[in-house]
Amino acid sequence: MGVRERERPVGIFDSGVGGLTVTREVMRNIPEERIVYFGDTARVPYGSKSKETILRYSRQIVRFLLTQDVKAIVVACNTASAFALEEIRHELPVPIIGVVRPGAKVACAATKNNRIGVIGTKGTIASGLYTELIRQIKPDAEVIGKACPLFVPLVEEGMMKDTVTEEVARRYLAGLQEQDIDTLILGCTHYPLLRSMIGKIMGEGVTLVNPAYETACSLRTLLIQEGLQNTEPLAEGENPHRFYVSDAPESLIGFANSILPVNIENVQKINIEEY
Amino acid sequence: MGVRERERPVGIFDSGVGGLTVTREVMRNIPEERIVYFGDTARVPYGSKSKETILRYSRQIVRFLLTQDVKAIVVACNTASAFALEEIRHELPVPIIGVVRPGAKVACAATKNNRIGVIGTKGTIASGLYTELIRQIKPDAEVIGKACPLFVPLVEEGMMKDTVTEEVARRYLAGLQEQDIDTLILGCTHYPLLRSMIGKIMGEGVTLVNPAYETACSLRTLLIQEGLQNTEPLAEGENPHRFYVSDAPESLIGFANSILPVNIENVQKINIEEY
Known part of the structure; x- marks a missing residue:
């Protein structure tokens, strides 16, 4: 794969802000990767919802992440990993791993x-x-x-x-x-x-x-195996990561800045039901 | 109004199971009324969502309740009462009150x-x-x-x-x-x-x-004012109430049986997005 392919971001999604603990481990352990994060804050929590519902939600999110040109997807949500991962794996043009x-x-x-x-x-x-x-x-x-x-x-x-x-x-x-x-x-x-x-x-x-830590390690292995790891260090001053939510961006910013190794300022709200 | 009109159920809805506390007060204070309850357990909680979203959800639920032939509607959810009640009041053929x-x-x-x-x-x-x-x-x-x-x-x-x-x-x-x-x-x-x-x-x-209690009292007053109160006592052994959710019926059953004065066995799951 060419440099351009490898420079594409990794998509990470969760039912809300919790997946930022996975994002944190990815940033710490594969710092050269760009990340597109989506937190489904309008429909959180997933833990009490049915398989059918979680599958529908996960498909919408994966469709959104593909519009962001991701090269691989991490399901940072345990419930979505449990209920949706195996079914959507076969529907995707990029590799996907869960936690x-x-x-x-x-x-x-x-x-x-x-x-x-x-x-x-x-x-x-x-x-x-x-x-x-x-x-x-x-x-x-x-x-x-x-x-x-x-x-x-x-x-x-x-x-x-x-x-x-x-x-x-x-x-x-x-x-x-x-x-x-x-x-x-x-x-x-x-x-x-x-x-x-x-x-x-x-x-x-x-x-x-x-x-969260083990998933970051698995992601690194997967990217290397597939020849997808980014080999160009991120430029100084580049803002490499993008954060999206389905509601209440400010709550993600607060939580992110309390646990991530980088500061984030912009979180965009999207209507996930359109995907 | 005729007896038949008065025997129609009251619709009560909430974002989830919490509205059962309102249902409890209605059962205690107007025990002759039949109830159709809807809990939007697939999209709970409403508290963090935008007005536009809550309005769309509330309209869907109200359309569903009207298919159940309700004579009045109680919005048992604080957020939906805040965001949707005044707007949908004018769109309805039956009276509606909030909490x-x-x-x-x-x-x-x-x-x-x-x-x-x-x-x-x-x-x-x-x-x-x-x-x-x-x-x-x-x-x-x-x-x-x-x-x-x-x-x-x-x-x-x-x-x-x-x-x-x-x-x-x-x-x-x-x-x-x-x-x-x-x-x-x-x-x-x-x-x-x-x-x-x-x-x-x-x-x-x-x-x-x-x-919850004050809403039950307001409902009783409203039904009397509109000539809609049920004057026939419910038949012994009748199962007068119906419960619907958008996800996970079993969690509603558990909560309902811990707080309601009657035992419920059947809760039906419906796809609220179709309404």
Whole structure:
């Protein structure tokens, strides 16, 4: 592929702002890549919606990203990865990866006692997709899922280091501690922001797997394999990334500037239902 | 009007399951009325969406309810009451009422020091609609709004009497206590389920206004004025109410059976975008 092809951006999408944790890992680990981010803030959350609905929404977003000339797509949303990824993969002219498979792989490599915990939204846990992918790799693994619906609103209230959040986390995690897991997948985009608190509660004997980081590593591998990685460093002063939402741009700017390694100023609102 | 006309159901709609608190008050206070409930669970929440979008959604829902032969419509959603009610009122062959005006009216009657607090979602508080309606009635009233984004997820986790919820409520309400309000509007459909906790924190000097209850009273008055109230008691063993959602029927069933005075078994999913 020519230089022009390689310079095209990577598309990353999520149901809202949570996918910025994946964006952060991509920026840190493949800093030469341009990014087009879409957050479906008008229809967030996905965690409680049906497969059929998530599939329709994901198809609209992918159509929008293709109009932005992306060379690859990352589904940064666990629910969309669970419900839509395999079906839309075959409909696309560019490669697509989700956050679930990379997380499952690394958890299988990390566990010693074959007891893996997964925390996520109700939708992600009920879908059983982590369990399915883990069992494909390690058929005898025991996977214990736990939905933690309050973690997202607590993070979005900025209460990452709050005693209330710690109390909620202790309750959610108590069952997993009793189940003697040695590996825990942070199966929702917001959860890496609670990483240190969850680590403290679970103790040193439990390895935390951050699918956001693992997904960035998988993306790098994929781009190299397909000859799609950008080999030209980004120009000094270039504003290489673009951010889009379906509603309320200002809330994305605030969250982005609190976690990304670069400052963003412009977020454009689009009508995703037109795609 | 004939008996047949009066026996037609009342339509109630909300962005999701929260409007069931209004449904509960209608069942308690006008038990002879049949109800058709619609919860837009595929597009919940409305609080962060634009007026244009909410208006489009509300028109679709109203068209659906009219196919169910309703004799009157209650907008149980604060955001839709704020953004859509006045515009669609003129397009309808049946009367329609919202939850905001009944709550504002009663708060104005209750306050003695003219200092009224309003709690709600970010969208409701930012819209300033309660302030506007209160000032229409009492131009010198001081209205102090406070968004409480964690209340809805806490209620949906069933943590209505939990110490965590109490701690969160204490923090949200502290500023309102300092502002010396004597009346507090529970301006979100979920909040009446936290009524006793909020009452305990605010103390006896503060009157709590529950717009769900006031709306049921307004509905009864409206039906009587229009000669539309049902005068035949519902038959023993009749299943008089119907529930519809745009996604995930099971989540409505769970919530409904935890708060309604009757048990429901069937909730039908419809594609609201077709209306």
